[in-house]
Amino acid sequence: MIEFEDVIFRKKLDKYFLNDAERLEAINKIEENSIIFFPKVEINACRDPKDNMILELAVESNASCIISGDRDLLVLSPFNNIPIVTAVDFLGLF
Numbered sequence: 001m002i003e004f005e006d007v008i009f010r011k012k013l014d015k016y017f018l019n020d021a022e023r024l025e026a027i028n029k030i031e032e033n034s035i036i037f038f039p040k041v042e043i044n045a046c047r048d049p050k051d052n053m054i055l056e057l058a059v060e061s062n063a064s065c066i067i068s069g070d071r072d073l074l075v076l077s078p079f080n081n082i083p084i085v086t087a088v089d090f091l092g093l094f
Contacts, residue, residue, distance in 0.1 A: 001031060003053075037061045045079065048072040058082050065090065 007013070007073050008023050017023050039053075039060035046052050051072050059080055066073060066084040077084035085093075 001034075003029075006029065035061075045073075046072050047077060055079055 005027055009019075009020070013023075017026075037057055037060055039056035041056050042057045043052050043057060043058055043059065045055055048070075051070060054066060054068070054073060055076070057063070063082055066077075066082060066088070067080070067090045068074060068084060068088055069086055072077075073084050074086070
């Protein structure tokens with residue numbers, strides 16, 4: 001959630017939110033509808049070590065996919081049979 005909260009307030013996302021109240025509402029909705037995991041596995045597969053936590057969480061939670069625009073993650077797709085896709089590609093799956 002800390003990562004999400006940091007990202008959602010980035011300038012490049014201004015075009016998707018009218019104001020900070022909408023961003024805070026999005027954070028609250030995600031928190032209310034989330035299951036918290038504390039991964040016990042340690043993975044060191046990503047060229048950006050900070051992104052390994054995403055892989056650890058996906059593996060530990062048996063995620064069906066990882067949605068990211070991060071190239072350091074996208075190049076690993078699929079990781080442990082977990083597809084890593086952009087948001088646009090994810091929406092195209094439906």
